[in-house]
Each structure stands twice: as C-alpha cells, then as structure tokens.
Amino acid sequence: MKIVGIRAFGGPEALEVLDVPEPHAGPGQVRLRVRAAAVSPTDTMLRSGLQDMGGQEPPYIPGMDAAGVVDEVGDGAGWRIGDEVMALALPRSVHRGAYAEYLVAPADSIARVPAGIGLEAAATLPMNGLTAVQTLEKLALREGQVLAVTGAAGTLGNYLIQLAKEAGLTVVADAAEKDIHLVSALGADHVVRRGDDVAEQIRELFPDGVDAVADAAVLDEKAAGAVRDGGGFATYRGWNGEPGRGVMVHPIWVREEYHSGAKLDRLRALAEADLVSLRIADVLPAERAADAHRRLEGGGLRGRIVLTF
Template identity: 60%
Template sequence: MKAVGVTEFGGPDALEVLDLPERDAGPGQVRIRVHAAAVNPTDTLIRSGGRQLTGGPPYVPGMDAAGVVDQVGPGVGDRLAVGQRVVALVVPSGAHGAYAERIVVPAASVVPAPAGADFPAAATLLMNAMTARLALDSLALFPGDVVAVTGAAGAFGGYVVQLAKADGLHVIADAKPDDEELVRGLGADEVVRRGDDVATRIRELVPDGVAGLADGALLHERVVPAVADGGAIATVRGWDGPAERGIRVRPVWVREAATDTAALDGLARQAESGVLSLRVARVVPAERAAEAHRLLEAGGVRGRLVLDFG
C-alpha cells in the first residue's frame, strides 16, 4: 500500500513514498480507500518533528481524508456501508495518518461526504472546520456579540468567519489588502488590516473591546488588548496566556473532537448547504507531497493544498 511519510524528521524533502502493509478494520472501525488528503500546517509539524507522536517510525502525516469505505468492522452498524463516499478526521499515530491509499479509523470519525463535492474539495473540510467550531464554542458567545478573527483568509480563520455568521455573531476580521475581498465574501461584517498591531485597529471599531477573539494568526499576547474585560480568546497552537483583566484563554485541540460524529456530520451538512466553503488551492499527486509542503511553508496559500491518491 502506498503512503507518504518520513523515516527521519526534516524539511519537505524528508517526505518519501512508502510501501506499508494494509490493515483490516477492527471492531468499531472502518477502512477507507483514500482518494484525497488535505495538507495542513499540523502535517508540517509532524514531518519536522515539531509535534510528538506515538508509534513509528515511519511517521505518516495527514488529518483530513476523503474517499470510499471499502471495509466495515464488527459493531459499526448500518450508518456506514462499503462503497459510500465519506470524509474522515484522522488523528495521526506513527504510520497511521491520512497520507495513505488506505486508512483504518474509528467509525465515529467518519461521516458522509458533502453531496456534490469532489474528493479534493471534501478533503479540505473537517480538520479546519472542526477546529473553528471548537474555537467558537470555547468563546461561549451569544447572538449579537462581536467576535474578532485573526488569520481570517486562512482555512481555519475563514471557517470561523462563516460559522460565526451562521451563529448570529457580528464579525470583525483581519486581512491584507489583497485578501479583503475574499474575507468580506466569507461574511465578515468589518475588515481591518492585518498585522502585529491589529488589536489597536479592532479597538478603534469597538472601544470597549470584543467579547471574543479567535486567533488564527498566532498573535497570542498581541491580541489581548483587543478583548473586553472578562472576554475570551481561542488559540490553536497551545498558547494559554496569561492574560489580564479576567480574559479567559482557551487553547483548542481538534483531536479531542475527532469522534464527535454529530458535530462532524453537522459540518459536512453545512458544507453541503453552502454555509461553509470548500476551498482548494491546488491538487498535486501524492508522490509530490514535498512540493505541497514547500508551498504551504512559503505562505500565502489560500484554501488547502490537496494530495491526490488516485
């Protein structure tokens, strides 16, 4: 079975095509013939050794897969069937990541793919959309509240904007000039120029500070001044403060929701109905994964790069 991973941590060129044994689906599991796997920033951390994994080597990255169920293990029931088009949120462990022709995952992490979406588009959804959902939930805001989003043109930030609008929130988002039209198209009510001093520009719009902020740009302490006393910040790389003025900092870990089937399916249905946009930047053959990692690390990618497994 073809997979892409590393036997030694390193730069993009450390990625290589591997020949790994196939696994059978066990109790409560399904096996998926993967046709597309999205490339996420977490994948580059796995490749470089920046994210500790159990098992391995080899280490196979990948948290987003789209494909077809080709084996159903005992106890799964009739929710999933062989031949069904699905998407999966994968928690990598050693050689078991999404960059492979076949993966075995908990059935709870698998939901029907959005109708009408091809495999590359479907593969861009779950990891970033679920992270965005968790971020908003951690802020505990109410309809009409103001939320700020940094990194709004990225995959995570874009989903925060769209989900926040669906939740009835007022959204202030950041963007560089070339991305302003994109971010407004995602639903942002107001757009401010991105940068390390974005908190100042947010405060100009909301002098008392915003109720919550989702920090996709990893600005950490630099966005604290944008938040109202007693407000909250959701972070995505583990930063947990401290923050003054009673501001709560909520690190978000998507792996904690990898088996929340209802939430995963809800996101897939929102993509199906057009609430969430499936943005593909480029599709590349799986054997050229190093190229995709170089492009991602160079910055400026809008949407997701996707590996094609045929």
C-alpha cells in the same frame, strides 16, 4: 499499501513514498480507501520534528484530513462498503495519518461527504471545520455578540467567519490588502488590516473590546488586547499567556473531536447549503507531497493543497 511517510525528520525532502502493511477494520471501525488528503501546517510541523510522536516508530504518516470510499466495515460499525466519507485523522494515534492509501477510523469519527462537492474538496473540511466548531463551543458567545478572527484569510479563518455568521455573531476579521475582498465575501462585518497592531485597530471599532478573539494567526499577546474585560480568547498552539482583566484563555485541540462524527455531519449539511465554503488551492498526486509542503511553507496559499491517492 502506499504511504507518504517520514523515516527521519527534516525538510520537504524527508517525505518518501513507501510501502507498508495494510491496516484492517476491527469492531466498530471502518477502513477508507483514501482518495484525497489535505495538506496543512500541522503536517509540516510533524515532518520537521516539532511534534511529540509519543514513542511511535517511524515511518511517521502525516495528514489530518482524508476523504475516500469505505472498503471494509467492522462488526457494529453501521456503514456500508462504497459509502463516500470524510474523516479526521490523528497521525500520533494507532491509526496514524491520512497520507496513505488506506485509513482505519472509528465509525463515529466519519461523515458522508457533502453532496455535489467531490472528494478533493471534502478533504479540506474535517480538521479545520471541527476546530472552528470547537472554538465557538468553548467561547460560548450569544447571538449578537462580537467575535474577532485573526488569520481570517486562511482555511481555519474561513470556517470561523462563516460559522460565526451562521450563529448570528458580529465578526471583525483581519486581512492583507489582497485578501480584503475574500474576507468580506466570507461575511465579515468589519475588516481591519493584518498586522501586529490588530488589537489597536479592533479597539478603534470597539473601544471596550470585543467579546472574544479567535486567534488563528497565532499572534498571542498581540491579539489578546482586543478582548474586553471578562471576554474569551481562543488559542491554537497552546499559548499559556495570562492576558489579565478576567480574560479567559481557551486552548483549542482538535484531537478532542476525533469521535465527533455528528458535528462533522452538521458541517456536511452546512457545506451542502452553501453556508460553508470549501477552497482548494491545487490538487497534486501523492508522489508530489514534497512540492506541496514547499508551496505551503512558502506562504500565500488561499485554500488547501490536496494530495490524491
């Protein structure tokens, strides 16, 4: 099968179109004929050698988001050949990443694609959607409480705002001048300027601090000051700082959601109800993965670039 793989870590040019043996579905598994794979910052980190591959041998296969058609079903998997589904992929697992013509996945890790959305858009939902779900579960805020979201114009920020509003929370979000309309349209109740002083700006609105911060911009201690005493702080790159004041830091790891097909199916329903918006920046053939990585690392994208196979 064709993959976009990495034999040696490096820049975007390290991505190569390669042929490797096809995987096959075992008991309790399905195989997807991948049609679309979203490109995300975790992919560029893997390509650059910033992730521990756990002894896995190259070629490494990036990609944590896939959408496609089930073409093999293992015993007891409960899916049918021809089902259109989306999946969270784990590049460091035995099944590897989504930049491939075929992806084997546990039957409980996939969900149907949202009706009327299309495979390219569906491929933007699993990783960041499940990351947002896990964030809200760990922060455990009650209806009416206040969540601040940094990096609000990005894909994760998009889902955090919309899922928080669906849960009845008040949302404060940051945005650059050019993104204020976008972030407001997602449902944010208050918008502050993006920047290192975001905590001070949030405190101007909520002098005692907000109930929790979801730090999608990875500002770490620069954002933690916005949390009230005893509140919660969600971090996405393993920050191990200590904010003090009784603030609880919640590391968010989407790999814990690998078998969360039921949660992914709820995201499907929310997308179908237009309560979660799926945004595509561009669609490129898989052979242009290096161009996709260059554009992502150049910054400024709103939505995901999607590779097609």
